[in-house]
Amino acid sequence: MLPQLDPTWYASQSFWTIITFITMFFIVLHFIIPSMRATVGVRRSQIEKDIKETEALKAQVKTLMEELESVHGEIRMRTQQIYAQAQQEAQELTGKMQEEFDRRLSSNLAEQERALLTAKATALKEITSISTILTKEAAQKIAGISLSEAEIKETAQAGMEKKE
Numbered sequence: 001m002l003p004q005l006d007p008t009w010y011a012s013q014s015f016w017t018i019i020t021f022i023t024m025f026f027i028v029l030h031f032i033i034p035s036m037r038a039t040v041g042v043r044r045s046q047i048e049k050d051i052k053e054t055e056a057l058k059a060q061v062k063t064l065m066e067e068l069e070s071v072h073g074e075i076r077m078r079t080q081q082i083y084a085q086a087q088q089e090a091q092e093l094t095g096k097m098q099e100e101f102d103r104r105l106s107s108n109l110a111e112q113e114r115a116l117l118t119a120k121a122t123a124l125k126e127i128t129s130i131s132t133i134l135t136k137e138a139a140q141k142i143a144g145i146s147l148s149e150a151e152i153k154e155t156a157q158a159g160m161e162k163k164e
Contacts, residue, residue, distance in 0.1 A: 128156060 003009055132152045139145045 128153065131156060 004013070132149050135152050135156075136147055136149065139147050
């Protein structure tokens with residue numbers, strides 16, 4: 001039979017089991033539990049400290065976000081002002097450029113009209129001169145009439161005045 005199951009040894013086994021249990025209980029109670037409590041306390045205080053720091057950082061972030069929104073709003077307003085000012089300046093510049101273009105166009109148009117009128121007058125003089133010569137030669141060859149250039153010009157001038 002096994003010695004653990006022998007009833008003669010029950011009293012001795014019970015005694016040493018109780019002594020071992022009590023010894024282990026006091027070791028756990030006086031050494032292990034205080035160490036665990038200290039560790040838990042340190043962890044608890046660290047967690048509380050971290051929570052307080054997190055709340056402080058959260059407040060700072062909130063303040064910074066408000067400042068950021070404020071600055072963002074100011075930047076948006078300033079950008080809109082600059083855009084409006086640039087648009088107004090562009091419109092003014094466009095108006096000035098349009099006026100300058102119109103002035104130059106009018107000037108060029110007047111100059112071209114003068115040149116056209118001069119060319120027209122020159123062409124009419126040349127046409128009159130050529131037609132006078134042709135008329136004089138035609139009258140002389142066809143009708144045998146000798147006309148002076150002054151008579152031909154007077155007749156041509158009278159004909160032109162009637163058409164106008």
